[in-house]
Amino acid sequence: MTDHGSTISINSSTLAEAVPDPSGQGEPGDLNDALIATDIWTDQMLADAGIPVYDVPLVSVGGGIGSFILADFLRIAGMPANQMRILTNLDVPWQTYEYLTRMSQIPRGERLRSDSQSMPDNIWGFPSYAFREAWTDKTIAPVANVLTEPILNDYWTPRAGQVFESMEREAARIGYWGMVSQGQVRMTRRRYGGGYFTILTPPAGTTTTKRVAFRSTYVHLCVGYPGVAFLPDLQQYRSTYDDYVRVVNSYEPHEHVYEELKRRPGLVMIRGNGIVASRVLQRLIDDRDAYGLQTQILHLFRTYRTESFGRSIFERRVARNGWIYQGFNWPKSAWGGANKRKFEKLEGEQRAEFYKRLAGTTTPARKDWKEQLARGRREGWYRTYIGTVDTVVPGDDGTIVTRVQAKDGSILEVPAHFIIDATGLEANIREHRLFADLLDHSGAQLNPLGRLDVERHFEIRGTQSGVGTAYAMGSMTLGAYFAGVDTFLGLQYSSLRIADDLAKRGFVKKIGVGRSTSQWWRWARHKPLPGA
CATH class of the missing domain: 3.50.50.60 (FAD/NAD(P)-binding domain)
Structure with a gap:
């Protein structure tokens, strides 16, 4: 630089x-x-x-x-x-x-969640990032991807370094x-x-x-x-037990977690189900595949959706295996279509209600990491849990125990060597x-x-x-x-x-x-x- x-x-x-x-x-x-x-x-x-x-x-x-x-x-x-x-x-x-993207496992060589024409350096949006990458790399693949997204291909997004x-x-x-x-x-x-x-x-x-x-x-x-938001139960654990090494936030330095897992097998719990959680999961699985690791991944969901939902076909949200899929953090019509016009017309509580209908934690439906999770479910090293956290306390053998309350009121104790909070930023x-x-x-x-x-x-x-x-x-x-x-x-x-x-x-x-x-x-x- x-x-x-x-x-x-x-x-x-x-x-x-x-x-x-x-x-x-x-x-x-x-x-x-x-x-x-x-x-x-x-x-x-x-x-x-x-x-x-x-x-x-x-x-x-x-x-x-x-x-x-x-x-x-x-x-x-x-x-x-x-x-x-x-x-x-x-x-x-x-x-x-760049600091936040790097901490959340999107270094300069990886792709952001941003479309081809969202260009901070170019108010006109042309030539797009895809066209510029195609020109630089001498390949039509990025342009072909944009022309066929999202039907035949995932949404094309630029590399962080390019931006x-x-x-x-x-x-x-x-x-x-x-x-x-x-x-x-x-x-x-x-x-x-x-x-x-x-x-x-x-x-x-x-x-x-x-x-x-x-x-x-x-x-x-x-x-x-x-600043960085932290789940209250994890913040309470960190302050009570002065443990800032094993319980970390995805937006703070936590490379030591991945390095420790390379040295010995371990259990890692992920909290959150948005784009950052998906990137952390992909990093864990990429390391598992690249280094032959025996890492076990435990994923805690507060709400676990398995079917698409929405008030109408125009507000339909695709959901599978606990995740809500959406190419970008808002429907594209919120930037320049019907939803944008509607936001401009609504006032006060009516606008707030419309926000609530369209908002929510989502992640892009990337084929590569969806395949990784499907493989993890089949082979048993990626397991999901559903419920609300009762408490987080130290466990035996250097673990941290998360006591999860299920819908039926029962308490399940889930031990892990590390917990990664991927729930977001302070708002x-x-x-x-x-x-x-x-x-x-x-x-x-x-x-x-x-x-x-x-x-x-x-x-x-x-x-x-x-x-x-x-x-x-x-x-x-x-x-x-x-x-x-x-x-x-x-x-x-x-x-x-x-x-x-x-x-x-x-x-x-x-x-x-x-x-x-x-x-x-x-x-x-x-x-x-x-x-x-």
């Missing part, structure tokens, strides 16, 4: 000149009690606290794939790079995503690295007179004050999930300090699903500040008028709506047919954008 040491941080000498005389209220350059307690800040309050202020029209908080995609849209729309400042503690936009490398190329083209200021964002507050202040804690030693502030007309928030919005502060001090509200309430153009309801506007997108807006917010295509759609709204406000020009065509040609030839 390219070294992005050129990612800028704030110049210390400039800060030294900008720091006003402190007022004596707390440590100079830090948040004092008055700032923390006040919902709407004045310029003088920042000056009194000794916090230097920098002006920029648009601030994006997060620096992940969402910030990158919005920057890409706005740069293509003609925004000079110095009109946007991206505040982040990441080195590259895909850093968190990351293409984003790196586009980031260099649009001058992304020069738009970044590194550090940890503490909060965003409304400004008296309009706009917002965003407080950043830069890396130690890079500034003469602990914090700096960015004063902007527009703010964009896209920070992803607050509680208040677990993220930035959003908790936004709800408490900036007028933001929750939607019926308990996430951030946004308009159809992803403006955060209740946070208007004069002519200033705050936007949000990504996982923390689930429940909005668009369902697939936490996907590549969803982030692109959200960015398009925000870019169009900013065009209406005069910040950038709307991307029309002529500009879109000329910019695609520039993208295809990898021509850098001006104003970087």
Whole structure:
């Protein structure tokens, strides 16, 4: 990967000149009690606290794939790079995503759960990932797969490495690295007179004050999930017995589990039945086949479905052997068909109810790992259990015993040497300090699903500040008028709506047919954008 040491941080000498005389209220350059307690800040309050202020029209908080995609849209729309400042503690936009995919057994060479045209580096979606892979590898197989999916073939999806490398190329083209200021964002507050202040804690030693502030007309928030979710019974076990080695989450480092199983036979319990669980299972079985291991896999289901279900043929969900199969995490019509239009029309509880009907833990119906599980059931080394967990306690011979309560009330004790929790990421919005502060001090509200309430153009309801506007997108807006917010295509759609709204406000020009065509040609030839 390219070294992005050129990612800028704030110049210390400039800060030294900008720091006003402190007022004596707390440590100079830090948040004092008055700032923390006040919902709407004045310029003088920042000056009194000794916090230097920098002006920029648009601030994006997060620096992940969402910030990158919005920057890409706005740069293509003609925004000079110095009109946007991206505040982040990441080195590259895909850093968190790559970490999560790698931990969940999708390294760069494996394929993601994303279709051929969901391309963070390419707002047009052409040529698709499949076409580009076919060109690079000199084979028509990827294109043929796309043309025959999902009837004759599984859905074609890109390799993780292809996605990351293409984003790196586009980031260099649009001058992304020069738009970044590194550090940890503490909060965003409304400004008296309009706009917002965003407080950043830069890396130690890079500034003469602990914090700096960015004063902007527009703010964009896209920070992803607050953290890793953990099943309560497993969290209780880990904290009670201080065992963070044998009970692990699929999104945290757990390579030691696979290495230990190579050294000696063992029992592994999997919790969860989504895409991550299927990838963990595939890794276990691939190792079993490659190294001749005797690993026994125990899979605990809370709900075990064996037949397809749904209110109508249009909402039919295919289910077999405990799994619910779906190519992507939402039906494709939620991105650009009947379900998308329906989401846009529904309000409040009606929209929440429609979400519940279409939501659920699913995984793609991949032929390879379905065959692996079928073989495991036949040979007896893959066994499933159904029920709710009563307790998890230490067992004999270095095992962990999961006491499972069946539907008839009976308790079954299931021992394992390792337990892997593959149930997901933390979705509680208040677990993220930035959003908790936004709800408490900036007028933001929750939607019926308990996430951030946004308009159809992803403006955060209740946070208007004069002519200033705050936007949000990504996982923390689930429940909005668009369902697939936490996907590549969803982030692109959200960015398009925000870019169009900013065009209406005069910040950038709307991307029309002529500009879109000329910019695609520039993208295809990898021509850098001006104003970087």
